[in-house]
Amino acid sequence: MTCEIVNVGKRRDGGSRYWCLSHHANATAKYGVAAEECVAAHDEPISETESLDLEVNRYVGGIALWGSVPASYDTTTLPTDRGIHVHARRLGRDSAKDIDKTYRRLRIPFTTDLLSSEWFVVDEIDAINYMVSGVFGFGTISVKCSHCGFPHLDRDWFAVHPHKKHQCHGCGRQFSDSEIAIGNPLSQLRSHLEPGNRSQIAAPRSIEIRQQDYPGGIQIWGSNPAILWTSTAPEETGIHLHALSEEGQEWPKIDDTYESVVIDGIELDAEQVRYYMAQTALPHIEGRVVALSCPRCKEPHFDKGQWAYTPHIDHECHFCGAIFQNPLQIKKTISNPFVETRARLSKHTNRILREDKLGLRPETI
Incomplete structure (x- = not known):
């Protein structure tokens, strides 16, 4: 579609704001003038x-819909997930x-x-x-x-x-x-x-695997509330795991949700996996999610609540109360121990750990 760019008012600095009615996207160029094209002019259309x-x-047996993003840990060669699962x-x-x-x-x-x-x-x-x-x-x-x-x-x-x-x-x-x-x-x-109020339960199963037993790679997601859930069964929470017994396998040998997942002796924390999955879908915090440990008591630090999506300088240890900062160049950060867990898991496989991006533009309006 050809851009249809219109003036939609003034910015705080006195410049104008422009918007594309065709692509529903920002069309303001530098200094508050109209751009030749909006930021979505070349987005890939949905086929x-x-x-x-x-x-x-x-589908009387039930329908469930989730917002789907790339796996929090992925060593497969399968296409990147993005959209509505x-x-x-x-x-x-x-x-x-x-x-x-x-x-x-x-x-x-x-x-x-x-x-x-x-x-x-x-x-x-x-x-x-x-x-x-x-x-x-x-x-x-x-x-x-x-x-x-x-x-x-x-x-x-x-x-x-x-x-x-x-x-x-x-x-x-x-x-x-x-x-x-x-x-x-x-x-x-x-x-x-939805027919009524849904219920949630922790997935009633546990699993312990070794990555070397699944040559096609593995994928990990954190469970998240379904957009729609029409089944009479309760919605399960935990960690969703795919494990492929061969390269490019269409249907994974393991495809289920678990309350407890241990991979190569490393136990995963479902909340950390779930937070990391959502954090990677927020463009405004890209590059600021790190794994920090308290310099006083050495415990891993996990930012929760508003600090899980707000980069900040000072971190307060939940164990000893010490205040500390990221020792590296980027000062405003968010700490999630799963960043370190991913690195530890990757040392137990000769497969490439993927770093797939959603490709979403930061919201600017």
């Missing part, structure tokens, strides 16, 4: 094969999955009438930011622009900081909502499609 029309009533069963909850795949876009009808035009569009960026908000304990609400009615998404920094004033991604103009919150269009799905 038909990357999209799915998901008719919920056809779908589990769907036509039969009972213990039957094989009819759909187990990641898509960049879904269309979901709100009614059981197959001829209905009431389709809800689930976008990959909506799903990823829903995951980020959920991991750090933030609920989301439905917010619509008061000017044009476009569903509003708070992404990146805004996905973890509730606020009242927003800038619309549809028309580019600023508006204020009635409450201080985080907007995400996907917040509507649960109220429309």
Whole structure:
């Protein structure tokens, strides 16, 4: 699509702000003038094969949707995951999955009438930011622009900081909502499609493996709250593990969620894995997530709460109370011991540890 760039008001420095109505993206160049193209002009479009029309009533065994990002630890050569991961069963909850795949876009009808035009569009960026908000304990609400009615998404920094004033991604103009919150269009799905209140349990299984026994590599994710969960079974939490017995294996030999995972004698912490997964999806903190240990008591330091998504200079040890800083050049950091765990795991395999990026632009509006 050709950019359609319009003036949407003034910046604080007196320059103008410009917005592309075609790609719903920033089009302000340096010094507050209109850019020739918006920042999304060359984004890869979503193809038909990357999209799915998901008719919920056809999968009585249950549907689950998650925001999908690259694995927190990955030594496979499989394609990078990004988008909305779908589990769907036509039969009972213990039957094989009819759909187990990641898509960049879904269309979901709100009614059981197959001829209905009431389709809800689930976008990959909506799903990823829903995951980020959920991991750090933030609920989301439905917010619509008061000017044009476009569903509003708070992404990146805004996905973890509730606020009242927003800038619309549809028309580019600023508006204020009635409450201080985080907007995400996907917040509507649960109220429309889930049969009742879901329950969560720790995955009732444990596993201990050696990487050398899986020549195709392994992948690790932290569990996160599903965007949609229609099964009557409780949602399991823990660490999701893939282990491939051969190179490029389409269906992993191990594909399950576990409460306890030990790999090459190293026990994983599910909360650290989950936080790391969400942290790598936030462009504004890229390069600032490190593994720090208290210089006084030598205990690994794990930043939680607001410090898990806010780079900061001073870190307070949770064991002895000492205040310390990152000794390296970057002073504002976030500490997650899983950074060190990844490095330790990689020493037990001759496979390459992947460093896949989501490729998301930092939010600038």
